[in-house]
Amino acid sequence: MALTNGHDVFAALHETGVNKFIHNVFLARRYYFHFAVPPLGSGVPGTDFAVLPPLPVPGTNYGLAYSLDISQPVIDFTPQDATSTLPPPLTLGPNQFSLSADVQICLLCGFHIPIRDPNPNDPRGKEPGKGRHPQGDDREQQPERVCTHLQLWAVGHPTVANLGATDKLIGLEIDDIVVKEVCALEKIMECITEDAVNALLEKVRLTLSRIALGAFPVGLILEDGPKIADDQLEAWAKIV
């Protein structure tokens, strides 16, 4: 069966190629995958990790430093790879991809970072200053870094955004996510991580021209796709 299926051009990126690309992004744009509140985070803030604001502790005028590190995501295009396992209720259907990654979350417990009280009318509210131990003890705790590992799986569909008549921006977007080992926080974590993963995926979209390996500098008119099938992200186009 002809790949082009009645069109001028068929362009496809295999999941192995996508994963190689993701690997290169993982190495070159570390701050897409690593987030931290200094002093957490290793390397140069803004380059090696994205800077987060402290996590406010309710009832206090200080926040805590925490970090979030996402491992290199692994993409699987339908049909599902034999080595890939998706937790229910996730399934990989036609025109879908799955994404899996590990997430490490760490907290620097005992390190208080002063923050402004967002409640200006609370008589107990304080100006940012030295943080106080909630039990009124002026002793400062020795900070302790505590971490936990999560696993996340997601399924989604291909997206296309307009770049004009002769090129398109093709990407991936997740529709459903499962985060494991967070017990009662599962729904909350899934909500947060779905947005975070989609934000990451939005940064790594490729143009149709790039998927066609730059062979048509004048441009291509997308006529069908993007579609995911046969372990590939596929598109069909007309040569300008």
Add this chain to the structure above:
Amino acid sequence: MDATLAVSESGANHLMQDLIGLASIARSGSGTWGPFSVGYDVNIHLAGGTVELIDAPSNRVRVHNVNVLGTVATHFTFDLGAILPTICIPPFQICVDIPFIGTVCTPQICIPWPPPLTVSVTLPIALTITSLDFGILVQSNPTTWVVGILLFPFSLAIDLSPEAGAIISAISAEVHSILSGIPLIGDLIAGLVDIVLNALTPLLGAILSAISGFINTVLMLLDLFSLTVPVPLLTFNKIQPALPANFPQPGDLEVDITLAALNANILDHELVATADIA
């Protein structure tokens, strides 16, 4: 295989039309045959054609019915003095009686023929090459992969003999016009034109054959018709920027897709290129 690009026959036709659209050339040549020096300016270009992709192991791109179009402007330069006999006018002496002298007969003037004439005739070129076969090759250059096409030898018969009539007519008309300006030879003009044409006609076959051969030579100078240098059909930069440097924030490194290997074949009447990404 990390990426696949397939081009259908219609897509390949589009790419081939881009190459055909660039295929034009102009060259000039000349030669001397007897009293005739002939210059010829050839101007040709290609047009049309439809692509057929022939599967491996043949792996051929076949283009049907490519038109070779253009003109050859010919310039025939000849010296009437080298062809025509000496003619003196008037054909008979005119004599007048002049008192105190006698019967004076005025001199005859032997016509010095005009300087060499040049007659230009533009001949059309309109041929169709029914079938051109190209093989496909993948070349690795320092910064690019190129899927190129290389022509298999072919022959093209160019016959300009039907244009002989136009050349004869043009030269006949010009010589007639030049001779008409000379007084007293009106009755002789047709015969003088015939003398010129009788000098030309036996040479015309060789002249047109030489011009045909020249057109063939010029045609083979087209890049598309090189038998040794492939013409790029698809070009891939080995390093392709996927995420640009300094975006979305200053200091961001460029993220590339690097094509480490590339193959090309014709399968199911499609040109299929597969690449490995580094």
Add this chain to the structure above:
Amino acid sequence: MDILNSQQLTYLDGYLHAFREPGIYTYRVLFLPRGYEGSEPDSAYTIEVGREGNEPGSGKQHDITLRWDASKRAYQPEPAQLSLGVNDYVLWHVTTTTVAIPPYSIRGAAEDRPAFDSRAMGQHDVFTHFFMTSGDYTYTISGRVEGRISVHDHREVDPSEYQKRTTEAPVVRIIQGKPEPERLEVFTGQTVVWVVEEGEQVTIAVKRATERSQAKPR
């Protein structure tokens, strides 16, 4: 346009001189401008005029044809020597296959005395011009009195009429520096004959020549 100048003879012209006295005449064929006599060719040619001859007005014509010899840079007359009777006359003219030859003049002497000169014609000298190009030619006799010749293109008239006209060579008589007739209409291919009936040191030179409008096809 034609060059019409009796002082600079071309292949379209003829110069005629009648020999009234017997004797040995020598002449040169000159082609350099005035003032360059020292550089003129040395060759002189002889015309022997015998005592026997004809009555004035009944002489015989003898033609001398001049051919340009590029290697010698000189005109070669044929015949180089001539014998004729008194009152006979010689017509010099050029035969050539190329127009790239210099204008010439004929200067003759008898016993070292000037006898005839095409550049300054004497009585009974004749100048002929074959008109090759149509146009309106206004000429002067010795720089003074004007004459006019309208030359029509041979293609303006039908062939039979043209053939009739070309059997005629109109004659212009120069009498004391005036041309008679003053105006003439001819066709290309016709020769006009100027005769110095009375006068000396006569020249005929075009003052103004203008093209006529394009010949209309018959």
